Amino acid sequence: MLEKESTQTNAANERWKNLGSEAFKSYDKSRKIFRDLNALIVQDTFGAYASPKDERIFEIGAGDGELARLVSPDIKRRLISSDLNPKFAKMIQGKNRDLSVLSADAEKLPLRDGEIDIVSGYSTFDILPNMEIAAREIGRVLKENGKFIHFMDLQHTEYFVNDILGSDKRVFPNLSRFESQNEGGPQYHLFHSYAKVEDIRSVLEKIKGNYELYDLVNYYLEEPAAAYREMNTSGLEIMARALKKRGVNFTPLDYPMLFQERVGEIFSGIGFEILKNEMELREKTLNSDQILPPDMKGFNCVRRRAGMNIFINGPDIEPGKLKLISELHVFVAEKK
Numbered sequence: 001m002l003e004k005e006s007t008q009t010n011a012a013n014e015r016w017k018n019l020g021s022e023a024f025k026s027y028d029k030s031r032k033i034f035r036d037l038n039a040l041i042v043q044d045t046f047g048a049y050a051s052p053k054d055e056r057i058f059e060i061g062a063g064d065g066e067l068a069r070l071v072s073p074d075i076k077r078r079l080i081s082s083d084l085n086p087k088f089a090k091m092i093q094g095k096n097r098d099l100s101v102l103s104a105d106a107e108k109l110p111l112r113d114g115e116i117d118i119v120s121g122y123s124t125f126d127i128l129p130n131m132e133i134a135a136r137e138i139g140r141v142l143k144e145n146g147k148f149i150h151f152m153d154l155q156h157t158e159y160f161v162n163d164i165l166g167s168d169k170r171v172f173p174n175l176s177r178f179e180s181q182n183e184g185g186p187q188y189h190l191f192h193s194y195a196k197v198e199d200i201r202s203v204l205e206k207i208k209g210n211y212e213l214y215d216l217v218n219y220y221l222e223e224p225a226a227a228y229r230e231m232n233t234s235g236l237e238i239m240a241r242a243l244k245k246r247g248v249n250f251t252p253l254d255y256p257m258l259f260q261e262r263v264g265e266i267f268s269g270i271g272f273e274i275l276k277n278e279m280e281l282r283e284k285t286l287n288s289d290q291i292l293p294p295d296m297k298g299f300n301c302v303r304r305r306a307g308m309n310i311f312i313n314g315p316d317i318e319p320g321k322l323k324l325i326s327e328l329h330v331f332v333a334e335k336k
């Protein structure tokens, strides 16, 4: 392994190993409301790509067992869940007495060549510091025609951008306007996108005369981590208006798009056939007062906290109703 890769891996592994079970509380808060929809996507995907003969389904980076919550009982029976962090493995075991659980590093799986039918993961592959190494390891343990089935519901991590993508892409703040009847009118929200440095430079060229705006964009270009700090709404509005006035045609890549690009390249690069690499959607309409538990009050304002899962109010939806949309990135590749 190259020295840089090994330093990255060590730092990343330390970070994950130091986390306790509270790490999943914030995930759970936003996930619980989408769980039944996500379960549909997960179960449909296993239904389409797993055969009843696939007896050994191995999960990497299981965390506190989200995938085990979403799969059908028939898939759960065949699931072996693992996580780098032994505390997490123990926690999953505590909640799922019948599940096979172990502690394992996705880069060095304690498995023999070709002994696994399906490797799976849920919001895991995207956080690995060396995706190529983990992909080769997945290829090693899978049988011929074995599959890698991965789901992703979480969005950005600064870590992914800085350590994995390298320096040619940067975090860029993006503004979205979100109509919400419940919250009393239009609101503006910040979410983060990842753009190529040269695209941001071309934006800078076009906004040279506007010092305020220029400084703002330049700030994000020079200091990508800053995009993770709170920004006030008026600053964002100024930026959005000024970019529009200058006809800036800027299409930022967002995290799922980047991940889609990257994971496809990696698995094609090691000879897998890509069977699916896209966002899957499931939706339902609900009474807004029924669906929002007290701790989710204001959830509409933090659109994307739960990955791409969003609430929508709109002209096609009756007042007092909400359309709940769940969007998971689904990746399926077959070992050739």
Ligand SMILES: C[S@@+](CC[C@H](N)C(=O)[O-])C[C@H]1O[C@@H](n2cnc3c(N)ncnc32)[C@H](O)[C@@H]1O
Residues within 6 Å of the ligand: 012, 013, 016, 017, 024, 027, 060, 061, 062, 063, 064, 065, 066, 067, 082, 083, 084, 085, 088, 104, 105, 106, 107, 121, 122, 123, 124, 127, 128, 154
């Ligand atoms: C973003 S969390 C997702 C956890 C869980 N699948 C979920 O969706 O809630 C990523 C998980 O991967 C684990 N992890 C990090 N690096 C790993 C590695 N090298 N090998 C295996 N698991 C790893 C972490 O401990 C963490 O539980």
